[in-house]
Amino acid sequence: METAPDLQSISAEAALSPMLPRPFVIKRVRRETEDTFTLELEPTGRDDGFSFTPGQFNMVYVFGVGEIPISISGDPARPTTLIHTTRAVGTVTKAMDKLRRGDTLGIRGPYGSPWPLDKAVGRDVVFVAGGIGLAPLRPALYHVVSNRERFGKVVLLYGTRSPADILFREELETWRARFDLDVYVTVDRAMSGWRGNVGVVTTMIPKAPFDPRNAVAMVCGPEIMMRFTAAEMIKRGVDIRDVSVSLERNMKCGIGLCGHCQFGPVFVCKDGPVFPYAQVRDMLVKWEI
Amino acid sequence: MKTFTLERSDVGALLDALKRRGYTLLGPTVRDSAIVIDEISRVEDLPVNWTDVQSGASYRLKRREDNAFFGFAVGPTSWKRFLYPPIQHLFAMLRAGKSFALPAGTKESTPSRDPKMAFIGVRPCDVHALAIHDRVLLAGPFVDPLYQLRRNGCFVVAVNCTQAGGTCFCASMNTGPRATEGFDLALTELITHKRHYFLVETGSDRGEALLKSVPVSEAGADEMKEARAACEQAQRQMGRSLDTKQLREVLYQNAEHPRWDAIGARCLTCANCTMVCPTCFCATVEDVTDLGGSRADRIRKWDSCFTLDFSYIHGGSVRASAKARYRQWMTHKLASWVDQFGTSGCVGCGRCITWCPVGIDITEEARAIREGQPTEARTHA
Numbered sequence: 221m222e223t224a225p226d227l228q229s230i231s232a233e234a235a236l237s238p239m240l241p242r243p244f245v246i247k248r249v250r251r252e253t254e255d256t257f258t259l260e261l262e263p264t265g266r267d268d269g270f271s272f273t274p275g276q277f278n279m280v281y282v283f284g285v286g287e288i289p290i291s292i293s294g295d296p297a298r299p300t301t302l303i304h305t306t307r308a309v310g311t312v313t314k315a316m317d318k319l320r321r322g323d324t325l326g327i328r329g330p331y332g333s334p335w336p337l338d339k340a341v342g343r344d345v346v347f348v349a350g351g352i353g354l355a356p357l358r359p360a361l362y363h364v365v366s367n368r369e370r371f372g373k374v375v376l377l378y379g380t381r382s383p384a385d386i387l388f389r390e391e392l393e394t395w396r397a398r399f400d401l402d403v404y405v406t407v408d409r410a411m412s413g414w415r416g417n418v419g420v421v422t423t424m425i426p427k428a429p430f431d432p433r434n435a436v437a438m439v440c441g442p443e444i445m446m447r448f449t450a451a452e453m454i455k456r457g458v459d460i461r462d463v464s465v466s467l468e469r470n471m472k473c474g475i476g477l478c479g480h481c482q483f484g485p486v487f488v489c490k491d492g493p494v495f496p497y498a499q500v501r502d503m504l505v506k507w508e509i
Numbered sequence: 510m511k512t513f514t515l516e517r518s519d520v521g522a523l524l525d526a527l528k529r530r531g532y533t534l535l536g537p538t539v540r541d542s543a544i545v546i547d548e549i550s551r552v553e554d555l556p557v558n559w560t561d562v563q564s565g566a567s568y569r570l571k572r573r574e575d576n577a578f579f580g581f582a583v584g585p586t587s588w589k590r591f592l593y594p595p596i597q598h599l600f601a602m603l604r605a606g607k608s609f610a611l612p613a614g615t616k617e618s619t620p621s622r623d624p625k626m627a628f629i630g631v632r633p634c635d636v637h638a639l640a641i642h643d644r645v646l647l648a649g650p651f652v653d654p655l656y657q658l659r660r661n662g663c664f665v666v667a668v669n670c671t672q673a674g675g676t677c678f679c680a681s682m683n684t685g686p687r688a689t690e691g692f693d694l695a696l697t698e699l700i701t702h703k704r705h706y707f708l709v710e711t712g713s714d715r716g717e718a719l720l721k722s723v724p725v726s727e728a729g730a731d732e733m734k735e736a737r738a739a740c741e742q743a744q745r746q747m748g749r750s751l752d753t754k755q756l757r758e759v760l761y762q763n764a765e766h767p768r769w770d771a772i773g774a775r776c777l778t779c780a781n782c783t784m785v786c787p788t789c790f791c792a793t794v795e796d797v798t799d800l801g802g803s804r805a806d807r808i809r810k811w812d813s814c815f816t817l818d819f820s821y822i823h824g825g826s827v828r829a830s831a832k833a834r835y836r837q838w839m840t841h842k843l844a845s846w847v848d849q850f851g852t853s854g855c856v857g858c859g860r861c862i863t864w865c866p867v868g869i870d871i872t873e874e875a876r877a878i879r880e881g882q883p884t885e886a887r888t889h890a
Contacts, residue, residue, distance in 0.1 A: 237654060238652075238654070239599050239600070239794070239807065239809075240600055240611075243608050243610070245608065264608055281796070283609050283805050284602075284797065284805035285796060286796045309823040323607050324607055324608040324609060326609070468822055469820070469822060469827065470819065470820050470822050470827070472792065472793050472812075473792075475650075476651060477645075477651060477653055477790070477792070478793065479791030479792070480793070480820070482814075482837070482841065482845070484761075484840075484845055485848035486848075490650065490651075506765060507830075507833065508827060508829065508830060509837075
């Protein structure tokens with residue numbers, strides 16, 4: 221008599237719609253680095269594609285294994301294909317790593333807040349990415365590149381641990397070759413053959429070609445990297461209100477009901493993952509919030 | 510709102526009227542040396558002649574002599590168990606070649622069938638807890654359809670408190686000891702040397718309609734006055750108090766107060782407080798398969814911010830220390846809940862104090878942080 225009667229039968233027929241993943245079939249698997257891969261997905265049984273806004277994420281489900289939040293890394297102007305880039309580090313991502321073309325994943329989403337691209341119109345845009353943090357920024361980059369005339373200078377500062385960890389190499393090369401984009405890549409540790417920058421990504425901020433009084437910064441990477449990047453941006457004269465960061469927390473629902481992603485007063489899933497830096501700065505410097 | 514009286518001998522008629530309308534009755538009953546909430550079918554199932562004695566880390570049942578039905582404070586169960594069950598099956602998926610699909614015939618929408626539950630004896634603090642869960646789970650942008658379904662079918666019979674428990678502080682939280690809204694009927698149990706009866710206030714049309722089939726009389730001014738006085742007595746008996754003035758700001762400003770170290774040293778991170786709390790809503794989901802791997806089920810379970818897993822992201826838990834987890838729980842309850850849902854997450858029921866195995870007292874800890882006490886833990890008699 222632990223639960224009231226007839227509730228059992230209700231649960232059996234009720235598919236909790238907001239928690240129900242929809243099947244998406246893998247059309248292509250692309251290996252990015254040793255432990256990072258990109259999946260291109262299409263919804264099964266429908267051809268309505270997948271619309272989203274840069275910065276948003278999905279809850280991605282591997283049959284019987286589990287479900288985790290992963291940001292969308294594709295082009296928002298090409299919603300026919302859903303693209304996720306992730307590193308195989310946990311149970312679910314390691315299971316994803318074993319999937320091949322024709323296999324199926326479950327998707328719920330898109331969820332969360334977007335990068336403030338509207339606010340960036342007519343101004344310089346500085347993207348700062350650390351490691352896998354380039355993936356959640358890529359949809360915003362695609363948007364800016366496709367609407368290049370609407371923005372001022374566009375700068376990407378990208379740091380990884382080593383040259384082998386650089387994501388989206390071909391695309392970075394293409395973008396770097398353009399005269400209207402400034403792409404700078406740096407690595408923490410170089411190896412022979414590396415002729416680029418060495419050092420953390422923040423060291424590139426003072427000299428990067430943008431006007432701090434008229435720039436917006438979108439930053440994604442490890443929390444410590446985002447803190448130092450934001451501090452460096454502010455030091456250079458960027459208004460703190462023009463700096464955005466994307467946060468990561470444990471999520472079980474993605475829709476503000478499970479409580480896991482709380483960060484002080486905000487739910488990262490529904491209030492974020494993209495936040496104005498000013499909103500989260502004080503919490504980022506305190507222990508274990 | 511209309512006010513009636515109901516004699517003690519007619520409480521059974523009230524329960525029968527609900528049963529006749531198809532409600533499953535849930536109410537307090539004695540089990541495992543505690544007053545828990547479970548399915549009941551008749552007045553004899555209620556904890557007649559029982560009371561409880563509660564203090565930090567202590568809960569004992571004691572006999573009373575006055576035949577009271579509701580002569581006790583809240584126990585370890587809260588009503589969330591029935592609206593938001595501890596274990597909830599969400600769906601089954603079947604493998605279908607390289608894909609997967611819901612089992613044939615599964616409806617993707619929530620069933621419209623109404624699980625009619627009548628909650629008998631909801632204390633005013635717990636009436637507020639229901640309203641808080643409504644804000645958390647129903648206010649959107651996403652709602653929990655199963656909670657909504659159960660909540661819609663729920664008939665609430667509140668029972669006002671005429672005696673406060675040792676760890677109660679509803680008076681501080683403005684949630685009791687008298688319920689003012691959020692119920693279909695509210696009872697006040699009144700026992701004098703010549704009469705044992707209930708004052709019955711209606712809070713909804715269906716509450717009023719139900720009374721048409723229950724032998725009630727219109728209440729007089731004296732009876733209403735007696736009920737008010739009984740609740741005022743409970744108000745004066747509160748075992749604990751919590752100063753809520755600018756509490757949110759106090760906690761935010763003291764996120765790195767040394768007191769958290771002292772609490773962290775005592776806290777066992779056992780999660781008892783979150784399990785007994787009537788407003789804690791955190792849940793996890795588990796995805797499991799059968800042995801053959803052809804069927805996968807998703808199950809939602811109550812979770813707690815006191816576990817290491819709760820905040821785990823690759824690389825480790827965000828809140829690795831006990832002090833950080835206690836701070837998260839208490840700051841959420843008393844401060845960030847206000848930002849999130851426009852109300853405190855605490856209703857002053859005192860369950861977390863009673864059921865904490867080491868007797869950590871949320872009111873005491875809030876007081877210490879407000880007053881700047883770093884380490885000394887004052888103890889209550």
